[in-house]
Amino acid sequence: MDKQFITRGVQRCSTGKFLSWMLPWAVLLAFGLLSAGLCLIKGLNQTNMDNRFAFGLWIFLDLTVIALGAGAFFTGFLLYILKVKELRAVINSAVVIGLVCYSGAVCVLAVDVGQPLRAWFTFWYPNVHSMLTEVTFCISCYLTVLMIEYLPIVLKNRQLREVPSFLLFEHELHKLVYVLAGVGTFLSFFHQGSLGGLYGVLRGRPFAFREGLAVWPSTFFLFILSAAAVGPSFILLTTWLVEKISRKRLVRPEVFRLLGRISGLLLAVYTLAKSVDTLIWINRTSPESGFAAWQYYSWKPFGTWILFAEIVLFGLLPALILLTPRLRLHTGWLVSAAALACFGVALNRFVMTVQTLALPTLSFDPFLSYFPSWQEVGTFLAVVAYGVLVYSFSFRYFNLFPEERELKLQMAAQEEEAALAGRY
Amino acid sequence: MLPWNYGFEWNAAHIIFLGAFYTVLVVVATTVVSALIRARRDLGAKETEAIRWHSDFEELPVSDRVCRHVLTGEFRERTCPNAFDCRHCETHGKWIEHHPMAQHPEFEEDVLGMAFPLDRFYHRGHTWARPEEDGTVTVGIDELGERLLGVPDAVELPAPGARIQTNGTAFRVHKRDADVRILSPVDGEVIETGGPGRGWYLRVKPDATGEPAFRHLLRGAEVKAWLNREMERLQLALVSEGAAPTLADGGVPVDDIAASYPEADWDAVCGEMFLE
Numbered sequence: 001m002d003k004q005f006i007t008r009g010v011q012r013c014s015t016g017k018f019l020s021w022m023l024p025w026a027v028l029l030a031f032g033l034l035s036a037g038l039c040l041i042k043g044l045n046q047t048n049m050d051n052r053f054a055f056g057l058w059i060f061l062d063l064t065v066i067a068l069g070a071g072a073f074f075t076g077f078l079l080y081i082l083k084v085k086e087l088r089a090v091i092n093s094a095v096v097i098g099l100v101c102y103s104g105a106v107c108v109l110a111v112d113v114g115q116p117l118r119a120w121f122t123f124w125y126p127n128v129h130s131m132l133t134e135v136t137f138c139i140s141c142y143l144t145v146l147m148i149e150y151l152p153i154v155l156k157n158r159q160l161r162e163v164p165s166f167l168l169f170e171h172e173l174h175k176l177v178y179v180l181a182g183v184g185t186f187l188s189f190f191h192q193g194s195l196g197g198l199y200g201v202l203r204g205r206p207f208a209f210r211e212g213l214a215v216w217p218s219t220f221f222l223f224i225l226s227a228a229a230v231g232p233s234f235i236l237l238t239t240w241l242v243e244k245i246s247r248k249r250l251v252r253p254e255v256f257r258l259l260g261r262i263s264g265l266l267l268a269v270y271t272l273a274k275s276v277d278t279l280i281w282i283n284r285t286s287p288e289s290g291f292a293a294w295q296y297y298s299w300k301p302f303g304t305w306i307l308f309a310e311i312v313l314f315g316l317l318p319a320l321i322l323l324t325p326r327l328r329l330h331t332g333w334l335v336s337a338a339a340l341a342c343f344g345v346a347l348n349r350f351v352m353t354v355q356t357l358a359l360p361t362l363s364f365d366p367f368l369s370y371f372p373s374w375q376e377v378g379t380f381l382a383v384v385a386y387g388v389l390v391y392s393f394s395f396r397y398f399n400l401f402p403e404e405r406e407l408k409l410q411m412a413a414q415e416e417e418a419a420l421a422g423r424y
Numbered sequence: 425m426l427p428w429n430y431g432f433e434w435n436a437a438h439i440i441f442l443g444a445f446y447t448v449l450v451v452v453a454t455t456v457v458s459a460l461i462r463a464r465r466d467l468g469a470k471e472t473e474a475i476r477w478h479s480d481f482e483e484l485p486v487s488d489r490v491c492r493h494v495l496t497g498e499f500r501e502r503t504c505p506n507a508f509d510c511r512h513c514e515t516h517g518k519w520i521e522h523h524p525m526a527q528h529p530e531f532e533e534d535v536l537g538m539a540f541p542l543d544r545f546y547h548r549g550h551t552w553a554r555p556e557e558d559g560t561v562t563v564g565i566d567e568l569g570e571r572l573l574g575v576p577d578a579v580e581l582p583a584p585g586a587r588i589q590t591n592g593t594a595f596r597v598h599k600r601d602a603d604v605r606i607l608s609p610v611d612g613e614v615i616e617t618g619g620p621g622r623g624w625y626l627r628v629k630p631d632a633t634g635e636p637a638f639r640h641l642l643r644g645a646e647v648k649a650w651l652n653r654e655m656e657r658l659q660l661a662l663v664s665e666g667a668a669p670t671l672a673d674g675g676v677p678v679d680d681i682a683a684s685y686p687e688a689d690w691d692a693v694c695g696e697m698f699l700e
């Protein structure tokens with residue numbers, strides 16, 4: 001029914017099957033929108049956050065998806081600025097992932113901040129002393145850049161490119177995409193850093209407070225590094241997932257290995273930097289604030305296991321796997337390591353957000369616990385459903401993996417050879 | 425923060441942040457506006473077809489973009505850098521300077537039971553161009569192309585007076601679920617239209633005449649080498665689109681290949697073979 005909108009030469013499931021795949025996600029999105037609507041209309045009393053526990057599931061989600069979505073800027077940087085041509089195979093998918101992650105994060109932030117009709121206040125009356133101002137400006141700008149980068153992908157749709165103006169605009173915009181990639185890298189660098197920086201400057205929260213370079217605490221650099229490290233891993237993971245779900249070969253194994261190698265290298269650097277930072281924090285920063293580091297880990301369930309998991313299990317281990325050429329040859333190892341790296345960044349953002357707020361800092365402070373309300377979970381799920389819907393739609397109607405057609409022909413050639421070998 | 429905003433101060437931090445923010449906005453806006461202006465200029469200069477072909481060409485599998493001299497075995501490996509427009513290719517120019525390509529009007533190449541007269545030039549998108557004595561050029565679909573399309577369901581021909589460009593759309597053919605853009609082998613003005621039953625589709629008054637005007641088209645000994653490669657591509661296209669491999673060595677393609685493969689995605693097969 002919609003075949004004329006699907007890229008020529010690639011196979012997609014029937015319209016009915018596609019709609020039945022989309023339906024549950026659409027229902028989940030509807031439930032999420034209801035949850036978000038309740039929060040917007042009735043206020044944050046719909047959540048389990050309060051003045052002490054002001055950052056919860058939503059901020060954790062925002063930080064995580066923004067880190068995972070870093071694959072868009074980093075892949076664009078590697079492809080268009082450093083000319084790593086092999087990444088052309090995944091750049092469109094990376095842009096869609098970036099767009100989904102960033103737009104999802106902005107929507108959840110809008111619910112979290114509330115008063116959407118006054119959203120423009122953040123630009124008009126910014127708090128000049130807040131790192132969040134830089135984050136807001138950078139994320140808004142980068143989301144605009146991502147939408148512009150998404151435009152050529154949409155306009156390349158088989159039917160849309162029949163319209164001459166669309167074809168020409170897409171062509172000319174694509175020729176200038178390196179400018180957007182450069183701007184995206186600049187913006188991402190700063191907002192990833194500022195997101196980390198906003199925890200590092202919390203003097204009243206010695207668990208998160210860090211020393212650093214000039215006005216930037218070490219978390220500024222760690223957030224940039226960790227996002228750049230897991231971005232390629234997340235692209236690897238999502239591409240593999242899409243291959244499994246659609247039962248198609250979408251990129252060459254060499255591209256998977258390249259993504260793994262890039263991710264592994266950056267993850268190793270990040271793990272080293274994180275370890276050094278942790279040692280400095282344990283031995284100097286924290287004692288100077290009047291706390292021995294072990295005290296933070298005496299509050300269950302936040303034991304030292306969480307530090308071990310963050311640095312060794314989800315940092316060093318996947319870095320070693322991804323940096324070992326022999327292991328990179330196996331998809332299982334590659335995908336497992338990429339998944340571990342992604343879990344690692346999620347855990348890091350959880351620790352920075354939830355553990356920081358849960359720990360007592362004054363002698364009369366209690367240890368706080370927080371469990372999200374169903375409205376918070378619903379809003380969280382809406383972002384997941386929205387992501388799946390946008391990505392599925394894009395995968396069906398746009399050419400997210402330019403090598404798919406060629407790989408299909410290669411597989412046909414292999415089948416042909418196998419058939420001939422069987423015949424003779 | 426901004427000069428007209430509450431809280432703004434003329435100090436280094438505010439100016440640096442403001443400068444960076446505005447620079448980003450200006451760069452992004454300039455990029456989009458510049459793309460719009462260039463697109464408008466392209467539209468005015470009637471570049472649509474050339475850009476469409478370049479875009480399509482870039483998306484062809486690498487194996488489909490090989491240089492004509494690889495087909496003939498003259499080069500071992502080379503991807504065409506000129507989107508099959510050898511008129512501007514230095515390598516091809518030098519090659520034919522030292523190895524003139526002969527045309528044999530009296531011969532007809534027979535490849536797998538298909539006739540490929542050598543009195544004409546062949547485009548890799550399965551069209552041919554035959555220079556006529558009155559200076560016009562007749563354009564048609566080659567025999568493999570005709571067997572792929574069988575009897576077309578519909579043909580959309582340009583009106584006499586319309587201009588066509590090399591590698592741009594010459595005309596469109598509809599067959600089953602396939603809507604195929606047939607690429608033009610020459611630049612020129614359409615002066616007459618034919619159709620499937622007449623053996624030719626367009627008569628064109630070319631913009632240029634003589635050998636250089638047809639330099640990008642295949643001829644003579646190249647035709648057989650190219651067709652052997654095309655049969656391999658067809659085989660692969662059929663297998664990848666759900667048809668069983670049936671073109672055994674020594675076999676001859678049937679007159680209406682589409683009718684023989686009702687299960688195949690004919691749109692994809694035609695897209696592959698007609699370079700769209």
